[in-house]
Amino acid sequence: MGMPPVTDIVDLGQLGLKPGGGIRFEALVPVGEFVFGAQRYVLRTDPVPVTIDISRTSSGNVIRVRTSNALQGPCMRCYGDYTMPLTIDHKEVHEPHLDDELASDYVTGQDLDLGALVRDAVGLSLPTSISSPVDENGICTDCEQSAEQLAKLRDSEPEPEEPPLDPRWAKLRELEL
Numbered sequence: 001m002g003m004p005p006v007t008d009i010v011d012l013g014q015l016g017l018k019p020g021g022g023i024r025f026e027a028l029v030p031v032g033e034f035v036f037g038a039q040r041y042v043l044r045t046d047p048v049p050v051t052i053d054i055s056r057t058s059s060g061n062v063i064r065v066r067t068s069n070a071l072q073g074p075c076m077r078c079y080g081d082y083t084m085p086l087t088i089d090h091k092e093v094h095e096p097h098l099d100d101e102l103a104s105d106y107v108t109g110q111d112l113d114l115g116a117l118v119r120d121a122v123g124l125s126l127p128t129s130i131s132s133p134v135d136e137n138g139i140c141t142d143c144e145q146s147a148e149q150l151a152k153l154r155d156s157e158p159e160p161e162e163p164p165l166d167p168r169w170a171k172l173r174e175l176e177l
Contacts, residue, residue, distance in 0.1 A: 004028055006047050008115030010054075012107065017056035024053045029118045034071070034126075041073035041130065043122070044083065050118055060095035060102070065118055077131040080143030084130055090121035 004026035015023055028047035033040050053064040067088045075082035096103035106117040132140035165173075 004049065006030065008113065010052070010112040010114050011110055012054065012061060012112050013110035015054060017054065017061075019056050019058045022053060022055040024051065026051055027114065029114050031115070031119045031122060034073075034123065036130065037076070039074050039076070041071050043086075044070040044072055048118060048122075050114075052114070054112075057095060059097040060093070061107070061112075063092040063094065063104070063106075063112065063117070065090050065092075065114075065121055067118070069122075071122075071126065071130065073130065075131045075140055075143045076129050077134070078140045078143050080132075080140060082130065082132050082140075082143045086122065086125055088118075088121050088125050090117070090124070092117060 006028040008030055010027075017023060027050055029050050030047045031043055032046070033042045035041070048067050048069055051066045053066075055062045055064075065088065067086075069086050069088070071084045071086055073082065074080070092104050092106060093102055094104035094107045096107075106113045106120075132142040135141050
């Protein structure tokens, strides 16, 4: 079997699904980069290999997109290179005849904007902070530069000096408690 097609628009009418019917297919969907706080993030594989399931209801469709990938870019904690694994499993309901609120923003006429749907599904799966897990000392465990950066920080920090002791406390220090 060859590579799945690169696509970002699917004509739902051409699928020829009857109510209760369904189809599963693979596609490569272009997604592009994400920008958070002036930092750029990209998916490890783009176009993204996606499994699409489309089920026909009596008056619409249920669309499910699934993929596994990874987001690559700077850790928001240490700015080291970080790769965050992603698993996407997103369902979209398009039932405009039942309720206006059930009309999917990704379907116009019979055209499903698969590119926008997959991009938004990835965006919705991202945590509020794209940063590595940390160890018990608060040091990133999965970033390439965090260990090196930490060593540099430690080398550049002056040792804290002991404050001079107040002579009025001298007699108290001699007590053995």
